[in-house]
Amino acid sequence: MENKLKYDVVVMGGGISGSMAAVAAASSGAKTLIVESHGFLGGTLTANGVGPMMTFHAGDKLAIRGFTDQLIERLKRQGKSPGHIFDTVGFTYSVTPFDAEAMKHELELMVTESGGEILYHTMLAGVKAEDGRIVSIKVCNKSGLTDIEASVFIDGTGDGDLSVGAGAEFTKGRESDGAMQPMTLKMKMYNVNIPKVKEYIHAHPEDFPLYNGDTSIIEKAPRLSVGGFDSLFRKAKERGEISIQRENVLFFETNNPGEVILNTTRILGHDPTDAFSLSLAEMEGRKQCRELELFVRKYIPGFENAVVESTGPNIGVRSSRQIKGVYTLTAEDLLEQKLFDDTIAHSGYPIDIHSPDGEGTKHQKLEWGGMYSIPYSCMITNSVKNLIVIGRCISATFEAQAAMRTTPTTGAIGHAGGVAAAYAAKHGVNVQDVDIKAVQAQLKAQGAHLEI
DSSP, rough: EEEEEEEEEEEEEHHHHHHHHHHHHHHHOOOEEEEOOSSSSHOOOOOHHOSSSSSSEEEEEEEEOHHHHHHHHHHHHHSSSSSSSOOOOOOSEBOOOOOOHHHHHHHHHHHHHTTEEEEEEEEEEEEEETTTTTEEEEEEEEEEEEEEEEEEEEESSSSHHHHHHHHOOOSSOOOOOOOOOBBOOOOOEOOHHHHHHHHHHHOOOOOOOOOOTTGGGGGSSSEEEEEOOOHHHHHHHHHTSSSOOOOSSSEEEESSTTTTEEEEBOOOSOOOOOOHHHHHHHHHHHHHHHHHHHHHHHSSTTTTTTTEEOSSOOOOOOOEEOOSSSSSHHHHHTTOOOOOOOEEEOOOOOOOETTTTOOOOEEEOOSTTTOEEEOOOOOOOOOOTTEOOOOOGGGHHHHHHHHTTHHHHHHHHHHHHHHHHHHHHHTTOOOSSSSSHHHHHHHTTTOOOOOO
């Protein structure tokens, strides 16, 4: 026996972008449901161990505000985040550590307080589309198969699963060969002696090229973020103790002193949209995490007594499908800071490509304080009348996606998607025909930053 449900707005995927979309849609008066495969919200930040969030800033300006920044303010009030702090890696403007367990609860509260409903442990099983419109989706969970109808659907799956099911066109990976950025399985460790780690950094500045000899940067924030230990990593690789195709070690201290997230594994050549390939990637990630655990305990002062708290739990995916939208965001748009009439978010995070071919990370940065725009037309297709795409799978080139994929930016994109979906549902119009000025006005009313 199949059940049927009906809403104004249904958000498929409860990552940071989907969560912000649900809060925004419900806050804008739409009857809203968010559907998530895990038993909690937060996506990469809570299910994949990603942290910190980076970056909310463009220079000294807070570029990302609205509901995404309100989440951080709520965590700060509980002592579960120090807020936006200086990036001691020296890569971008700020990082935002947080307690992942607190974030799970806070996101739930934000959705339910706004009037939204949450459906956990539920996966997309099918999409029914007719005449360029999604009629319903079929989901699978402990209750069996359920059909859910909505006026507007939001794709927050990260991989564009809902959009592809509805017949939307897409690309995948690098335009030249389809290769995707490597995946990473994060590893969280606690009982790290941070003062001892800092002693090593100060004593070996040559091991941290980003600092150009000045390691005083690591004292500029209450939590340590660092990339380096180059000679130690190289030595372990020469001895066959490390097989990770990466040039250095990168880790970030969380809200909890002495607890760090290692962002160092690099899983190449797998497809996150293929279930078997994804399964193999998870296994390779755990193998690399085991190598990394042994490495840091043996080589890096301060990690001698560190304990593995978790890996993942799920592998982190940087890129996969990109939906072909009304407009496709390009690297030139970002670097030239093109301002669109339908701008719905800004970001200052640079182009950050982890090589699909092995070692190496390619960066392209705007001048200090530069900020680029993200248009609504990247979030809608020409073919599906009631679909809005949010998160990292919006319409963008491989290079542009490498900039807009990070969690603060995708949170801002989700916020906009929720407002636009609520408008389309309320006024009975296609998502391509929403009054963008009205959407922008509602975003501003909800605290979003749209001014350059």
